[in-house]
Amino acid sequence: xxxxxIDKSLCMGCLNCTIACMSEHSSGSKSIYELDLEDAxxxxxxxxxxxxxxxxxxxxxxxxxxxxxxTACMTGAMTKNADTGKVSYDExxxxxxxxxxxxxxxxxxxxxxxxxxxxxxxxxxxxxxIPRCVENCPTEAIKFVEVDK
Amino acid sequence: xxxxxxGASAAGLNAAQTIRSLCPTDEIMVISSEDKIYxxxxxxxxxxxxxxxxSIGFVAPDFFEINRIHWLKGTTVRSLDTAKKQVCLSxxxxxxxxxxxxxxxxxxxxxxxxxxxxxxxxxxxxELSDVTTMDHLIxxxxxxxxxxxxxxxxxxxxxxxxxGVRVSVIEMADRxxxxxxxxKSASRYEALFKQHGINVLTGKSVQEVLINDDMEAVGVRLxxxxxxxxxxxxxxxxxxxxxxxxxxxxxxxxxxxVTDDCCRTxxxxxxxxxxxxxxxxxxxxxxxxxxxxxxxxxxxKKVLDDNFNLKNAINFFGLQTISLGVIEEPDDSYEVxxxxxxxxxxxxxxxxxxxxxxxxQGDIVYSGVWTSIIGKHLSITRITNKDILDIDYSDFYKTxxxxxxxx
Numbered sequence: 001x002x003x004x005x006i007d008k009s010l011c012m013g014c015l016n017c018t019i020a021c022m023s024e025h026s027s028g029s030k031s032i033y034e035l036d037l038e039d040a041x042x043x044x045x046x047x048x049x050x051x052x053x054x055x056x057x058x059x060x061x062x063x064x065x066x067x068x069x070x071t072a073c074m075t076g077a078m079t080k081n082a083d084t085g086k087v088s089y090d091e092x093x094x095x096x097x098x099x100x101x102x103x104x105x106x107x108x109x110x111x112x113x114x115x116x117x118x119x120x121x122x123x124x125x126x127x128x129x130i131p132r133c134v135e136n137c138p139t140e141a142i143k144f145v146e147v148d149k
Numbered sequence: 150x151x152x153x154x155x156g157a158s159a160a161g162l163n164a165a166q167t168i169r170s171l172c173p174t175d176e177i178m179v180i181s182s183e184d185k186i187y188x189x190x191x192x193x194x195x196x197x198x199x200x201x202x203x204s205i206g207f208v209a210p211d212f213f214e215i216n217r218i219h220w221l222k223g224t225t226v227r228s229l230d231t232a233k234k235q236v237c238l239s240x241x242x243x244x245x246x247x248x249x250x251x252x253x254x255x256x257x258x259x260x261x262x263x264x265x266x267x268x269x270x271x272x273x274x275x276e277l278s279d280v281t282t283m284d285h286l287i288x289x290x291x292x293x294x295x296x297x298x299x300x301x302x303x304x305x306x307x308x309x310x311x312x313g314v315r316v317s318v319i320e321m322a323d324r325x326x327x328x329x330x331x332x333k334s335a336s337r338y339e340a341l342f343k344q345h346g347i348n349v350l351t352g353k354s355v356q357e358v359l360i361n362d363d364m365e366a367v368g369v370r371l372x373x374x375x376x377x378x379x380x381x382x383x384x385x386x387x388x389x390x391x392x393x394x395x396x397x398x399x400x401x402x403x404x405x406x407v408t409d410d411c412c413r414t415x416x417x418x419x420x421x422x423x424x425x426x427x428x429x430x431x432x433x434x435x436x437x438x439x440x441x442x443x444x445x446x447x448x449x450k451k452v453l454d455d456n457f458n459l460k461n462a463i464n465f466f467g468l469q470t471i472s473l474g475v476i477e478e479p480d481d482s483y484e485v486x487x488x489x490x491x492x493x494x495x496x497x498x499x500x501x502x503x504x505x506x507x508x509x510q511g512d513i514v515y516s517g518v519w520t521s522i523i524g525k526h527l528s529i530t531r532i533t534n535k536d537i538l539d540i541d542y543s544d545f546y547k548t549x550x551x552x553x554x555x556x
Binding site: 003004005006008047049050051052053054055057059062064065068071072073074075076082093095096097098099101102103104105106107108109110111115145147148 | 159170188190191194200204205206207208209432433436437440460461462464467469471473513514515516517518520521532533534535541542543544546548551552553554556
């Protein structure tokens, strides 16, 4: 399977990845020039936080081998594809219980700030060959790499 | 090799699926007393009318076909003979097993309240049939009493209120959801329920169910002697492991079926997982136990490393809460950090760098980290440069060679 491999030491916290994610998942055009940063509909699926030494730390969904979000899902909306390794999310079937948010050990998941949406999670940009965050990282702190399952 | 699984909910079906992935050619049989597969945790969405029977499933509709599992549905297991390695079905049929998983879940407890067992129109919220049989009583303006203000009781209340039923919840403790919430966080829900027309009565218990000549419930009398009329009563006073049918002495039963850390019971080749084992009542751990039992049933030893079951996610009327570990400090040697605003309440209980409990209400963004900090007893002593509420995974950041996060 492919995973977004993170090299924390190369991250300078420029948030290009977050903006890229927001653009890719925006309700309107996917152009960064038309992205409304204040529109909750465009919230990003990844985030950068500062650790206690003020070092920027990329927190991206790992599509874990043993995903706690999938284990916790009592509707079957969150599923792990055994072939691709990708964790997929069916928002339609989700009952918004937020057990996945509670269960993600790394704090990657969150509820949407929009009322009609449920959980915000990485989808590897659907059918894009390379996720937009990876494409937009200027320091190669994140790379999309084939890893052993 | 034939693996037989009794029960088709979280533990049972996850075990079945795992056995299939581990042992492609073994025979797998799932026996369930019900004939539909659904998530119990969504029954209240059926009550409310927001979902149908077909939309509360938790596995794909072709689950049994794609996993090549023989599903004996609508069949109850009457007894068990561990010496002969055989289960006896209610229709008299016998099923031999090489390994057996008991995943029969739990049954609602019915408290010894006068008339409660005898009265008609009294329901629990555990099985699909509970909802389908109460459905004809659910009408706008009908009065209902919910006995118990825990998660199931509140689920039922919210579901019924959505259909216009005038609901009263009776809870013995001084607040609703007393196992998950402290007074402050419970009061925010109580205010919301009031806004939505749900009558919450705390610090009171039901002394008697009032019935008419036809044995139909017409109301309840409370400990303060007030009476509340109701033509529909839902009992949500906890559950107990579903073990009554087990007559084989080889299987030791305590608070549930006694199991070791590999989900093995005291009988040879018999395993137990989920609510029936009495260790947990939450979905994620039932799934984990089911998966773990499957490994051991296939001869691959797997020990469960996660037993943290004091965790719940709550979402009623758009107010989200995560409750973890202890909700009140056990004594004043613990430190409590609280953040409060008009819409958000956060509380963290800790002592000497170990966090024992937390409540996050109104803002649960990225809060899963705290499930790990509390469940794995991770020390936060070294994180000195940050407010405790700002601690997140960056403070524990670590990766495996294949790029996964870990602690």
